[in-house]
Amino acid sequence: MNRMGVVGCGVMGAGVAEIGAKGGCDVVVVDMFPEALEKAQARMAASLAKAEEKGKLGEPAANILARIRWSSDLADLADREFVTEVIRESLDDKVELIGRLDDILSDDAIIASNTSSIPIAQLAAASRIPGRVLGTHYFNPVPVMPLVEVVSAIQTDPSVADRTAEFCADVLGKKVIRAKDRSGFVVNAILVPYLLDAIRSLENGVASKEDIDEGMVSGCGMPMGPLTLCDMIGLDTMLLVSESLYAEHLEHRFAPPALLKRHVEAGMFGRKSGRGFYDYS
Ligand code: 3HC
Numbered sequence: 001m002n003r004m005g006v007v008g009c010g011v012m013g014a015g016v017a018e019i020g021a022k023g024g025c026d027v028v029v030v031d032m033f034p035e036a037l038e039k040a041q042a043r044m045a046a047s048l049a050k051a052e053e054k055g056k057l058g059e060p061a062a063n064i065l066a067r068i069r070w071s072s073d074l075a076d077l078a079d080r081e082f083v084t085e086v087i088r089e090s091l092d093d094k095v096e097l098i099g100r101l102d103d104i105l106s107d108d109a110i111i112a113s114n115t116s117s118i119p120i121a122q123l124a125a126a127s128r129i130p131g132r133v134l135g136t137h138y139f140n141p142v143p144v145m146p147l148v149e150v151v152s153a154i155q156t157d158p159s160v161a162d163r164t165a166e167f168c169a170d171v172l173g174k175k176v177i178r179a180k181d182r183s184g185f186v187v188n189a190i191l192v193p194y195l196l197d198a199i200r201s202l203e204n205g206v207a208s209k210e211d212i213d214e215g216m217v218s219g220c221g222m223p224m225g226p227l228t229l230c231d232m233i234g235l236d237t238m239l240l241v242s243e244s245l246y247a248e249h250l251e252h253r254f255a256p257p258a259l260l261k262r263h264v265e266a267g268m269f270g271r272k273s274g275r276g277f278y279d280y281s
């Protein structure tokens with residue numbers, strides 16, 4: 001597989017497009033919002049410039065960028081072999097998109113979802129060829145974090161999962177783990193309760209946000225504190241993920257704390273909106 005498509009170019013989508021182009025693929029990125037495409041191009045150019053400066057690229061960043069086409073028309077994905085959807089975490093939006101991709105792509109193209117918490121079976125059920133749908137869950141920042149979880153739904157054709165795992169490892173340069181189709185897969189099912197506990201600690205007045213973060217960085221060797229990480233993931237995303245996990249498992253550890261909901265209602269989404277638990281303005 002060499003012709004890759006990416007739908008949705010927020011932070012995660014741009015990251016997936018970047019590793020695809022870095023791996024030598026011809027990449028088409030589609031987002032219906034022209035300003036999102038512009039932002040993603042700037043973000044990717046900065047990310048690649050940083051990698052180039054540190055000697056992390058095997059070729060000039062300009063060559064990598066030249067392998068990417070940017071579009072706001074889904075029809076430009078018609079000849080793609082491997083399409084990853086990285087749109088917002090909404091079942092309705094993803095189901096609608098998969099239906100539209102079905103009309104555009106050839107029958108042997110693979111549709112991968114970067115959902116972090118929606119069961120893949122629900123997405124596969126939206127396709128007229130459910131066997132071609134699976135999950136590929138990346139981690140933020142995608143060009144830096146080595147992992148991808150490859151998730152098969154009960155409908156996924158095993159050869160689609162095998163080809164995808166091989167592609168992620170050999171072309172995208174990722175470490176692959178296989179996960180069952182349970183909301184949260186392997187990593188978020190463990191990580192999200194930890195992050196929600198940090199929010200609950202803040203809510204309960206156990207310590208200041210700075211001290212909660214310092215505790216986990218200096219006490220446990222985490223690369224960043226949990227509240228800083230929540231701001232990086234996006235508090236709106238954190239809320240959607242925790243709601244999906246709670247709906248699936250019905251366990252208190254996945255329930256969104258009121259403080260998280262209040263931040264989202266206030267439009268404080270974290271780094272992307274300039275303010276979350278911390279102020280980035
Ligand atoms: N391509 C390749 N390498 C790159 C790169 C790029 N575009 N951009 C940066 N790098 C390299 C840098 O050269 C550097 O390498 P070095 O260590 O050999 O010098 C390395 O990546 C780290 O980059 P930075 O120096 O810019 O970053 P920091 O050292 O400040 O670390 C961080 C930043 C990587 C974000 C670190 O704080 C971290 O690991 N934080 C935790 C992130 C995390 O937990 N992510 C998962 C979130 S959960 C998720 O995404 C799932 C979702 O579903 C919720």
